[in-house]
Amino acid sequence: MAEPLLRVENLSTRFFTEEGQVNAVEGVSFEVEQGEVFGIVGESGSGKSVTALSLVDLVESPGRVTDGSVWFRKPDLAERIREDDPEAATEAVDGEMVDIRQLDENERRALRGTDFAMIFQDPTSSFNPSITVGTQIAEAVEVQRRAEANPRTLRSRTQGFGLMKFLTTSMVPTVDYVSEESRERAVELLDTVGIPDPAERATEYPYQFSGGMLQRAMIAQALASEPSVLVADEPTTALDVTIQAQILNTMADLQEEYGMTTVLITHNLGVIARMCDQVGVMYAGELVERGTLGDLFERPTHPYTKGLLGSSPSLEDATKRLQPIEGNVPSLLDEEMEDRCYFADRCPKAMEDCLQDPPEFDADGSQHHRAKCYLADHGYESALPEGYFDE
Amino acid sequence: MSSDTPDYGFTGSTDGEDGEVLLSVQALKKYFDEGVSLLDRILGGGTNAVRAVDGVSFDVRRGETLGLVGESGCGKSTVGETILRLQEPTAGSVSFEGENLSNRDGLTEFRRNAQILFQDPFSSLDPRMPVGDSIRQPLDIHDWPWDGEGDETERKQQRVEQLMERVGLSADQLDRYPSEFSGGQLQRIGIARALALDPDFIVLDEPTSALDVSVQAQILNLLADLQSEFGLTYLFISHDLGVIRYICDRIVVMYLGEIVETAPAEQLFTDPQHPYTKALLESVPRVDLKERERDIDPLAGDVPSPRNPPSGCRFRTRCPEVIPPADLDIDQAAFRDIMDVRDRVADREIAVEKVRNTVTEEGGQDRPRVADRLYDRLVDNELPPEEREYVREGLQAVAAGDWDRAGEHLRERYESVCETDHPTGQVSCHLVE
Numbered sequence: 072m073a074e075p076l077l078r079v080e081n082l083s084t085r086f087f088t089e090e091g092q093v094n095a096v097e098g099v100s101f102e103v104e105q106g107e108v109f110g111i112v113g114e115s116g117s118g119k120s121v122t123a124l125s126l127v128d129l130v131e132s133p134g135r136v137t138d139g140s141v142w143f144r145k146p147d148l149a150e151r152i153r154e155d156d157p158e159a160a161t162e163a164v165d166g167e168m169v170d171i172r173q174l175d176e177n178e179r180r181a182l183r184g185t186d187f188a189m190i191f192q193d194p195t196s197s198f199n200p201s202i203t204v205g206t207q208i209a210e211a212v213e214v215q216r217r218a219e220a221n222p223r224t225l226r227s228r229t230q231g232f233g234l235m236k237f238l239t240t241s242m243v244p245t246v247d248y249v250s251e252e253s254r255e256r257a258v259e260l261l262d263t264v265g266i267p268d269p270a271e272r273a274t275e276y277p278y279q280f281s282g283g284m285l286q287r288a289m290i291a292q293a294l295a296s297e298p299s300v301l302v303a304d305e306p307t308t309a310l311d312v313t314i315q316a317q318i319l320n321t322m323a324d325l326q327e328e329y330g331m332t333t334v335l336i337t338h339n340l341g342v343i344a345r346m347c348d349q350v351g352v353m354y355a356g357e358l359v360e361r362g363t364l365g366d367l368f369e370r371p372t373h374p375y376t377k378g379l380l381g382s383s384p385s386l387e388d389a390t391k392r393l394q395p396i397e398g399n400v401p402s403l404l405d406e407e408m409e410d411r412c413y414f415a416d417r418c419p420k421a422m423e424d425c426l427q428d429p430p431e432f433d434a435d436g437s438q439h440h441r442a443k444c445y446l447a448d449h450g451y452e453s454a455l456p457e458g459y460f461d462e
Numbered sequence: 463m464s465s466d467t468p469d470y471g472f473t474g475s476t477d478g479e480d481g482e483v484l485l486s487v488q489a490l491k492k493y494f495d496e497g498v499s500l501l502d503r504i505l506g507g508g509t510n511a512v513r514a515v516d517g518v519s520f521d522v523r524r525g526e527t528l529g530l531v532g533e534s535g536c537g538k539s540t541v542g543e544t545i546l547r548l549q550e551p552t553a554g555s556v557s558f559e560g561e562n563l564s565n566r567d568g569l570t571e572f573r574r575n576a577q578i579l580f581q582d583p584f585s586s587l588d589p590r591m592p593v594g595d596s597i598r599q600p601l602d603i604h605d606w607p608w609d610g611e612g613d614e615t616e617r618k619q620q621r622v623e624q625l626m627e628r629v630g631l632s633a634d635q636l637d638r639y640p641s642e643f644s645g646g647q648l649q650r651i652g653i654a655r656a657l658a659l660d661p662d663f664i665v666l667d668e669p670t671s672a673l674d675v676s677v678q679a680q681i682l683n684l685l686a687d688l689q690s691e692f693g694l695t696y697l698f699i700s701h702d703l704g705v706i707r708y709i710c711d712r713i714v715v716m717y718l719g720e721i722v723e724t725a726p727a728e729q730l731f732t733d734p735q736h737p738y739t740k741a742l743l744e745s746v747p748r749v750d751l752k753e754r755e756r757d758i759d760p761l762a763g764d765v766p767s768p769r770n771p772p773s774g775c776r777f778r779t780r781c782p783e784v785i786p787p788a789d790l791d792i793d794q795a796a797f798r799d800i801m802d803v804r805d806r807v808a809d810r811e812i813a814v815e816k817v818r819n820t821v822t823e824e825g826g827q828d829r830p831r832v833a834d835r836l837y838d839r840l841v842d843n844e845l846p847p848e849e850r851e852y853v854r855e856g857l858q859a860v861a862a863g864d865w866d867r868a869g870e871h872l873r874e875r876y877e878s879v880c881e882t883d884h885p886t887g888q889v890s891c892h893l894v895e
Binding site for chain 2: 114115268270271281283284311312313314315316317319320338339340341342343344345346364365368369378379380381382383384385386387389392393394395396397399400
């Protein structure tokens with residue numbers, strides 16, 4: 072089997088807040104094959120969005136990726152590092168894979184926006200309200216264009232948009248950062264994502280777009296660099312269902328056309344079912360189960376995955392009573408977290424071992440279907456007396 | 463609800479059509495005039511109010527759960543608030559137990575019997591008040607206990623403790639503040655507060671939208687249990703069709719301030735009638751392995767502005783089944799294209815100037831070329847030759863800058879019943895009548 076395009080190993084991200092250290096992401100590992108859609112599903116606070124941000128290295132202070140590696144297959148970069156610095160290469164390069172986390176800041180920045188692109192949840196707050204949509208997309212194209220023309224220099228970022236910028240561009244229009252070709256490409260991109268009348272819409276400001284249209288524009292911006300990996304963080308959560316269906320269809324078409332590898336973060340199991348090949352389920356900062364769509368929907372092993380499926384109301388069948396997961400999501404403050412299975416206090420099948428000696432992320436049957444649970448490999452029933460956690 | 467469906471306590475006492483009407487809403491309207499200045503009013507031109515709710519009528523029967531579903535901005539929450547008179551209706555009436563509420567006399571009594579649970583539990587409880595006090599407040603306001611027996615303070619305390627335990631929390635948590643609870647727990651406290659006065663009717667305004675699915679299921683089950691225990695009647699407002707299907711007996715679907723379809727839950731989900739309902743149901747991604755193969759043909763476009771809603775059927779600008787005039791032999795996709803062109807002519811939303819410039823740059827200047835270019839940009843489907851010619855004539859008028867003539871020209875031939883007549887009935891669509 073070919074090497075995966077992306078291999079995340081033991082990724083941990085912590086937030087150092089005034090209340091204490093928060094373990095938002097804790098030892099997450101997964102692999103994504105070329106051209107595949109990997110879905111991460113979980114409830115709010117499970118660390119799925121922070122995992123996405125950690126992948127593209129956008130975690131902001133007080134947060135920091137503290138541990139783990141993100142291996143990305145990029146043969147030319149791997150080759151270059153080997154030539155430039157053979158010593159560093161022993162650590163940061165593995166065959167064709169490069170560990171993004173060990174690259175220096177400039178190299179990492181060069182990957183972001185070109186090889187890695189991201190779509191955020193809220194399109195209205197992700198665009199600059201005072202610049203036309205076309206210009207903002209053209210900027211992304213321009214950045215890519217310049218990076219290609221001169222790959223080894225530090226890419227100049229887009230300029231500021233303050234008074235100085237206004238004065239310079241009004242006096243010397245030619246210093247405009249964005250070239251005419253980029254603008255044309257931006258219009259093409261808007262057309263690709265299904266915006267009617269793209270040339271006209273490109274000259275409009277974000278407030279003139281509806282939420283769905285703006286989300287399309289954000290996808291166009293992400294496509295500007297023809298990225299190898301697209302990280303989509305809840306791309307349709309802010310939208311109505313009919314618009315969500317439009318956007319999901321567009322994303323699926325583009326996925327097919329560009330053969331992109333996508334990491335899709337969502338809390339909606341329906342979206343997972345519609346889009347994903349592989350799925351990871353997150354709970355309390357950990358990946359608790361992963362496998363193919365079929366593995367998770369038909370053969371879930373982790374009690375949390377089962378609980379998630381059991382508590383989702385179905386559109387087809389209204390007769391079953393929902394099976395909620397009792398209790399609440401645990402605190403992720405480091406001082407309150409012990410070394411145990413974090414789901415144990417809500418788990419209907421918890422046992423002593425879950426608390427004393429938490430389970431590893433283990434293989435269950437197939438290479439790809441794994442769960443962090445004793446039930447996955449032993450299959451025994453709960454041995455704890457009822458009311459054990461009621462103190 | 464049919465009798466062969468197992469009863470999980472959501473159906474209450476109603477059975478079919480003949481339940482007693484508890485609350486009746488007649489031609490309810492709520493317009494928001496914000497942004498319309500005094501000057502606009504004097505000049506008379508600025509009556510473009512947001513028509514959030516525009517003539518909505520339905521009955522809520524005792525013991526049932528009526529679902530009110532629609533996308534954001536369709537006016538469903540405004541309906542809930544206007545029913546409870548948290549907003550003053552612009553027109554229309556609401557009657558509760560047969561009594562009209564348009565005068566203020568019966569309002570205090572009504573508000574004791576009708577409660578609301580809001581969407582966001584974090585902002586609907588006073589952050590500086592212990593949750594016990596929040597639950598007690600309705601008791602204080604309405605001078606509970608009404609029989610006047612026993613020590614008032616003690617009885618209130620007992621009542622609050624009882625309520626807290628009934629919703630699954632512990633009575634020792636009463637003196638804690640909202641910040642110490644999770645979203646699901648706060649929503650339970652909201653429920654306790656709504657139950658305090660033993661109401662008959664509760665408006666549930668997106669009660670689980672802010673919650674995660676595992677907690678949402680807890681709250682939905684709790685609501686169902688309370689309904690069967692206290693014989694409550696719910697108006698359940700939500701955008702989540704899965705939740706609506708799970709908890710409701712009958713469903714009202716809203717679009718742009720109007721009701722498009724009213725039907726029993728089972729019927730609505732198995733046999734939707736209105737094109738909008740069909741599209742809405744089709745859009746929801748299923749939690750199912752075959753979901754990827756399911757072909758969805760999503761609705762095109764966006765919801766029009768409620769300031770200036772389309773004439774006739776409000777859904778006609780996006781409807782995939784819009785009705786062509788009887789003498790026109792044309793397939794739906796082509797007719798949809800023509801209707802879209804007409805909508806854009808009506809809104810003057812065609813970039814004529816830009817097209818004219820490109821044509822000029824290429825060395826031409828004549829109107830037919832501009833019209834041809836417009837036609838290529840606006841019409842995707844193959845039209846029959848006659849229609850192509852007719853639409854092109856209309857676009858020539860657009861190229862000449864005469865929007866009104868263009869609109870009139872196109873209207874003459876393509877006017878649809880969907881735009882002239884407002885559909886009525888249980889399913890508000892001309893196809894169903």
